[in-house]
Amino acid sequence: xxxxxxxxxxxxxxxxxxxxxxxxxxxxxxxxxxxxxxxxxxxxxxxxxxxxxxxxxxxxxxxxxxxxxxxxxxxxxxxxxxxxxxxxxxxxxxxxxxxxxxxxxxxxx
Numbered sequence: 001x002x003x004x005x006x007x008x009x010x011x012x013x014x015x016x017x018x019x020x021x022x023x024x025x026x027x028x029x030x031x032x033x034x035x036x037x038x039x040x041x042x043x044x045x046x047x048x049x050x051x052x053x054x055x056x057x058x059x060x061x062x063x064x065x066x067x068x069x070x071x072x073x074x075x076x077x078x079x080x081x082x083x084x085x086x087x088x089x090x091x092x093x094x095x096x097x098x099x100x101x102x103x104x105x106x107x108x109x
Contacts, residue, residue, distance in 0.1 A: 009051025011065050014103045016050055019072055023060045023088070023096040032092045035084050046075050065103070072100060 025032070036056065043049055043064060048071020054062040066072045075081060088096065 007053075008108075009053050009063075009065055011050050011103075011106065014106055016103050017066045017069060017072060018101045018103050019064045019066065019075075020099040020101065021060075021062045021064070021096065022099075023093045025056075025058060025060060026092055026094050030091055031087075035087065039081065039084055042078065042080050043075065046078065047071060048074070069100075 040052060040054070043052060048067040050065035050067060052062065052064045054060070056062075064075075066075070
């Protein structure tokens, strides 16, 4: 969600899953911004996708919400996502981590 207004994802009643992707960027854009926007677009078209929240600075944090683990596995295997993962590891990130969590409770305003 870069380039637009910040928003909190509207998610269904738990349980559902969250993929937390944290990263440290390397210097320069080198096509990163365009790929990040494309990945947001592609993610939104995937079965089981529920929402996304992202901040991208030196430390990037993207939370992507999914209905189930099978939906997460399908996104991980998506051909464009595989290409982005490879390029990220080789060019865009000095470090990154993926964490998958089951959301059991949520609250807020």
